[in-house]
Amino acid sequence: MEEARLPMSKAKRDRRSKLTSFLFVLPYLAMFLAFLFFPLVYGIYISLNDYNLLSKEHPFIGFANYTRIFNPDSAMNALFFEGLWNTIKFVVFSVPLLVIIGLALALLLNSLPGRIRGLFRTIYFIPYAISVSVISIIFLWILDTNSGLLNNFLMSLGFDPVPWLTRQPFAWISLVGATVWWTLGFNMIIFINALNEVPEDLYEASSIDGASAWQKFIHITLPSIRPIMLFVVITSTIASFNVYGQPYLMTRGGPGDSTEVLLMGIVDLAFEQRELGMASAMALLMSLIMIGVSIVQFKISNRNQEGRKAR
């Protein structure tokens, strides 16, 4: 008791609190180093080698893997950029839907009475907890051109069967639809929490001023949840960039190679062709692109906020 009251020198106290903070961070840091940082550095190293998993020697070749990716005459060039283009298409189609429908569902659930709200929140969240292989099998059965549930239904109404997974643009519609149904719950939960954080008195004040529901949404809700919105947009973008299971299991990259996303090419290269060097180079380029996109999203959001403040 007596000791604790002794005044510590400021420097000592600082050092001590820094040490405590560091101890708190340590477990995370250890995990980060072991499972993220080290593999990343090792991946960079592998990408600079001609690394075939079965070869005894893995000669250092500098940036040759990267120059092959950017050489238009190389098969690797087509593999990378066609895959990247298909991935970008998926990101562009899925992210707006994941964000807008997620927010809409959150708003809808928040206006429900308490008890039912919890029930529906659980119902909408459950698909997120199911693995991608199960989701894909469910949708394969629903969407089957000739014997699927959906087409049976459409045909009984007198429509022609729709080639959901074998023709564009239906293949993209199906993949995006399945993804939205699968992962929507996560965004919804985050939005619900964000909506609960918006101070109630702002709504009350605006009601007194005679604001409509739409005006409240635009001028109070959206600005209040902006940081969460940014988080959801960035995490959804990253998740969509990493799309693999749905096209791999549902369309096998078809029709033709139109839904062959970049990760499918990289995984094939790494584990079927055993070309770990080239696969690592592609994976690193892909992460650089993802980091770039996230930074741009961050910048745009910040600029908007500053613009708003200035006004």
Add this chain to the structure above:
Amino acid sequence: MKRTKTWLGIFFTCLLTFVLAACNGNSGVVDNEGGDSGEKEGSGDSSEITLWAPFSGPDGPYMKEIVDGYNDSQDEYTVNFQIVPQTEYYKNVDLAINGESNMPDLLVMHGDQIFTYAEKDVLRSLNDLMGEEITEDEYHPNGIEGASVDGEIYGVPLDIHPLLFYWNKDMFKEAGLNPEQPPANREEFIEYAQALTDKDNNQYGYVVPTLWPQEFIFPTIVNQNGGELYKDGEVQFTSDAVVEALEFEKSLIEEYEVSPKDVQQDGEVTLFLQGKSGMHMNGPWMLEQWEESGINYGVAPVPQLGTEQEGVYANSHNFVIPKSGNEEKLDAITNFLSYVGDNALAWAESGQAPASKAVYESEEFQEVNDQSPQVAKQFDYVTFAPDVENWGQATSPLMEAVNEALLGQKDVKEALEEAQQKASQALEE
């Protein structure tokens, strides 16, 4: 109220953890002996050998039966059998080779993989082992050929698994066809298919897949046309035999209309299981699914759908020995392989046909089930994947072309020319 909420929270967290954990559950090695594999591997004891196999499907227990039978039959040697899940199999093999640790003493390898591993010099040539306990003539010559590269034998064949032909006997009866008589050639095939098709009832003669297992079907028809996908160091995707094969498959959909359009992944299997597809082609591994579905089906060699000759595309399972292995264990390995050669009847029960003459020429084999003898009937004219490095990279453009042409989204010649160009580029690098 508050309490139930907390418990609900805990419950769902547990559920979530369980589901997530289950997703990652099927990786790694399953040790069938129940002991810890780490200690057994690499032990200096030359009487104990480790065997890896990708038989994580219904075929696993049959192989286990053979290994158990061997272990019980003598006291000198012990085989420690480990199943590695099929999807993880070559990943595990590659990592073991790469790290030069935890290598099994003996492993099962598909015929189409042997070339790649032999080229990388990681497989032991078995030529010097042939002649005493195991000899070449104990196996079907095509089995030995499928496990050889340039005259060097790298594998002892377990089975050969070609494409098979299945038909729905009930549908044959209804269409006025003889339910015990599968078609023998292209003319009969088309004639039967037309008789079986009843579009108004969503019923078809033969549903043409647009994806897997075209990897088996398409090369089969090309071979029957007298063609080859790879010859004289070049891919032959624009040769007449290849073009004709694709045009024939396409005509089943568009000209004869015995197949629905826009068949998706596994769509042809679903329709066959539902009794809405009269004829079907797939590998021997489908036996379990057909049996479970309860359809009244028959099985036969693939009819001659090509214009020139009998032929069928096949793959195989072979026992191979890694080059880095312990030479002192060779006695145990040859002793075990010789036992398998004589006692592989259990493997036939899985619907496969062992490549060992002692089995497929025996009377018991003819009665083991309906399927395996039909598999063995095709042994004499099977064709395997060509011995080319990166053949996988050459076939994927071909399968894309087949997919687009059969979906009616690209002209046959145009699609094949594009595939030819992509595949040549991939093989050049």
